[in-house]
Amino acid sequence: MADVKYYDVIQKPVITEKSMEAMGDKKYTFLVHTDATKTQIKEAVEKMFAGTKVKSVNTMNLDGKKKRRGTAVGKTAKTKKAIVQLTAESADIEIFEGL
Numbered sequence: 001m002a003d004v005k006y007y008d009v010i011q012k013p014v015i016t017e018k019s020m021e022a023m024g025d026k027k028y029t030f031l032v033h034t035d036a037t038k039t040q041i042k043e044a045v046e047k048m049f050a051g052t053k054v055k056s057v058n059t060m061n062l063d064g065k066k067k068r069r070g071t072a073v074g075k076t077a078k079t080k081k082a083i084v085q086l087t088a089e090s091a092d093i094e095i096f097e098g099l
Contacts, residue, residue: 009036009044013095014081026086028093032059034080041082051091058083 013019014029022029032041038057045054059082064075086092 004033004035004040006040006044006047009033009040010048022083026088026090026092028084028086030082030084032080032082034061034078036080036082038082041084045084045093049091049093049095052093053087053090054084055087055090056085058085 009032011031011033014031016029019027019029028045030041030045036044038059041057041059042054046052059080062079062081064078067074067076
């Protein structure tokens with residue numbers, strides 16, 4: 001496994017209707033490094049966003065999609081998505097405010 005630092009774990013937030021609706025329950029969705037574990041994701045969220053306390057982390061591995069360009073067939077890169085549940089007394093994540 002690669003040596004993944006906490007600042008490399010979270011790549012970008014996922015902004016969809018379903019993820020925005022889940023933010024009411026303090027659930028935030030991120031694309032994360034494919035080698036990151038649940039404990040590394042929890043540590044990264046708590047270090048990067050001050051005042052947050054993670055209750056649980058759910059992850060899912062997504063395979064790449066098949067794409068065609070003429071006769072050539074290829075696949076896009078695999079991704080990993082994490083849904084982070086914060087505790088009730090935890091502070092909200094500021095990057096999602098005002099969306």
